[in-house]
Amino acid sequence: MSLFSYYLQQGIRSLRRTPVLTGLMVLSIAVGIGASMTTLTVMHLLSGDPLPGRSQHLYYPQVDASPRGEKARKEPLDMLDYTSAVDLWREGPAERKALISESPIKLSAPGSAAPASISRLLSTTADFFPMFQVPMAYGTGWSSEDDERRARVAVISWDLNQRLFGGKDSVGQMLRIRDSDVRIIGVLKPWRPAPLYYRVAGGRFAQGDTADFYGPPQEVMVPFFTGLQINAGHFQQFTCWGDLPEKPGHLENTNCVWLQQWVQLDTPAQVASYEQFLQSYVQQQNQLGRISQPELARLRSLMQWLDFNGVVPRDVRLQAWMALAFLGICLFNTIGLLLAKFLRRTGEIGVLRALGATRGMIFKQCLTEAALIGLAGGLAGLLLTLFGLWSVRQQPLAYADMMQLDLRMLGFTLLAAITTTLLAGLLPALRAACIDPALQIKAL
Numbered sequence: 001m002s003l004f005s006y007y008l009q010q011g012i013r014s015l016r017r018t019p020v021l022t023g024l025m026v027l028s029i030a031v032g033i034g035a036s037m038t039t040l041t042v043m044h045l046l047s048g049d050p051l052p053g054r055s056q057h058l059y060y061p062q063v064d065a066s067p068r069g070e071k072a073r074k075e076p077l078d079m080l081d082y083t084s085a086v087d088l089w090r091e092g093p094a095e096r097k098a099l100i101s102e103s104p105i106k107l108s109a110p111g112s113a114a115p116a117s118i119s120r121l122l123s124t125t126a127d128f129f130p131m132f133q134v135p136m137a138y139g140t141g142w143s144s145e146d147d148e149r150r151a152r153v154a155v156i157s158w159d160l161n162q163r164l165f166g167g168k169d170s171v172g173q174m175l176r177i178r179d180s181d182v183r184i185i186g187v188l189k190p191w192r193p194a195p196l197y198y199r200v201a202g203g204r205f206a207q208g209d210t211a212d213f214y215g216p217p218q219e220v221m222v223p224f225f226t227g228l229q230i231n232a233g234h235f236q237q238f239t240c241w242g243d244l245p246e247k248p249g250h251l252e253n254t255n256c257v258w259l260q261q262w263v264q265l266d267t268p269a270q271v272a273s274y275e276q277f278l279q280s281y282v283q284q285q286n287q288l289g290r291i292s293q294p295e296l297a298r299l300r301s302l303m304q305w306l307d308f309n310g311v312v313p314r315d316v317r318l319q320a321w322m323a324l325a326f327l328g329i330c331l332f333n334t335i336g337l338l339l340a341k342f343l344r345r346t347g348e349i350g351v352l353r354a355l356g357a358t359r360g361m362i363f364k365q366c367l368t369e370a371a372l373i374g375l376a377g378g379l380a381g382l383l384l385t386l387f388g389l390w391s392v393r394q395q396p397l398a399y400a401d402m403m404q405l406d407l408r409m410l411g412f413t414l415l416a417a418i419t420t421t422l423l424a425g426l427l428p429a430l431r432a433a434c435i436d437p438a439l440q441i442k443a444l
Contacts, residue, residue: 011369018341022373025337029377029421032330034384037413039323041389044409050197054133055302057266059274061088062298063282065255065291066241076296078201078309079238079257083290087281089125093273094263096127099224100198101259103235107220108176109164119160121177122218123227129155131264132198137161139171139186142223150225155186160219175220180230182222191217197302200309201260213311228252275299331424334373338428342366363430370425371418378417385413 015022049055063084064076080088089099101123108116128134129141138161142153154175161170173184195213222230237256265271282294300308385405392403405413 008368008372010365011372014369015372021337021341025334025341025373026376026380028330028333028337029374029417030380030384032327032420033378033381033413033417034388036320036323036327037381037385037409037416038388038392039320040412041385041405041409042392042403043320049303050193050195050306051132051302057264058131058302059263059265059271060300060302060305061092061261061263061274061278062296062300063088063278063285063291064293064296065285066239066257068292073293073296076293076298077239077257080259080261081255081257082252082259084285085259085261088261088263088278091277091281092263093270093277095266095270096131096264098125098128098131098198098262099259100124100128100261101224101227101235102199102218103227103231105177105220105231105234107178110174110176110181112164114164116176119220120218121227121231122221123224123231124221125224127264128198128221131262132193135189135191137187137189138169139184141186141221147223147225150229151223152180152182152226152230153185153223154182155188155221156184157188157217157219158190159216161187177220177222177230178234182226182230188217193217195306195311197306198262199260200306200311271299327420331420334421334424335428338366338370338373338425342428366428367422367425370421370428373425374418374421375414377421378414381417382410382413 062076065081089097103121105121125147126142126144170184174181200213237258240256242255278297282291282297285291286294389403
């Protein structure tokens with residue numbers, strides 16, 4: 001029999017001799033692990049890379065055409081005015097470029113039994129689909145030629161296709177958006193980016209408003225200039241200066257920011273080239289009198305942009321810190337319980353030392369018992385974590401349905417339980433290993 005098997009058997013016997021104390025330690029570890037892993041899983045799902053392998057190539061350019069106020073702005077406005085956005089889209093030296101704007105729409109499908117409904121329209125350009133790796137179930141996206149000629153085509157979401165066409169291939173079917181008909185050329189596969197990284201802006205996360213960015217994606221996508229035509233008057237301006245538009249939503253020739261743009265830059269050389277272009281553009285516009293603060297030009301990567309906007313809600317961060325503090329309290333409780341357990345066995349440990357057991361063997365024996373407690377606490381903590389995530393899914397939160405325990409967090413949960421218990425067992429094991437056998441045998 002190997003020493004490890006011996007330690008394991010002795011550890012199990014020792015734990016069975018003190019079921020109440022063992023149960024208290026397992027419960028302490030389980031509650032601490034369950035609370036901390038629930039909040040850390042929420043943090044992990046909300047703050048992870050939403051586009052692994054691609055995010056480092058996607059950048060968000062910013063320029064600020066608003067007039068200089070009494071107090072100079074330190075950061076540019078987070079959206080673009082129409083002139084700046086279209087200039088950057090047409091002239092920028094990027095591999096791919098996507099203009100983006102969102103607006104509410106009323107849509108229906110001729111011949112469908114489903115009634116007309118209010119939904120959200122994403123007006124964008126052809127590069128949106130390859131840039132963000134948008135998966136297609138049927139058909140495809142449109143081309144750059146469709147952008148220029150304002151083609152009346154659309155790509156719809158999987159859910160909308162289920163609702164209007166029963167999930168069948170609807171490519172070629174017509175869709176009515178307000179008073180215009182568009183032809184469906186593509187249907188998305190089930191796609192749920194979290195957050196909707198291509199729409200993050202406005203610093204809304206700092207105010208606790210996450211619904212816009214953790215909800216489902218837009219149900220209808222059309223070429224950018226097509227969307228401006230068929231949904232004119234229904235685009236929302238965010239910040240305006242000078243004369244306000246006579247008709248809200250007619251923003252092409254007004255001083256308002258309401259557009260976003262993403263660019264794909266695959267190499268450091270392309271990033272440097274685009275930054276140089278951006279600086280040249282704002283300096284040129286400054287000379288023309290349109291941009292008063294050229295120093296506010298920015299180019300942030302996708303992850304930098306998400307971090308800048310604080311995509312993880314403040315309450316989630318606070319809960320994570322509180323849960324980790326609670327885990328620390330449970331850890332100290334476990335240290336005390338293990339210390340009490342091991343020191344109650346001083347006589348037994350003294351006899352083992354007298355029979356030839358070394359301090360290292362006693363230390364390993366105690367750590368094996370701590371590891372068994374950690375494993376049991378981890379399994380119980382895993383059940384509490386699953387319950388905690390289930391309870392989060394019952395909350396009226398935009399990201400509630402995303403809360404699932406993935407394999408990475410599953411392994412981390414068990415590892416955290418065993419590791420924290422081993423750490424908690426270090427001091428008690430050292431105290432037990434340092435027991436003087438002569439004093440203990442004499443006391444017997």
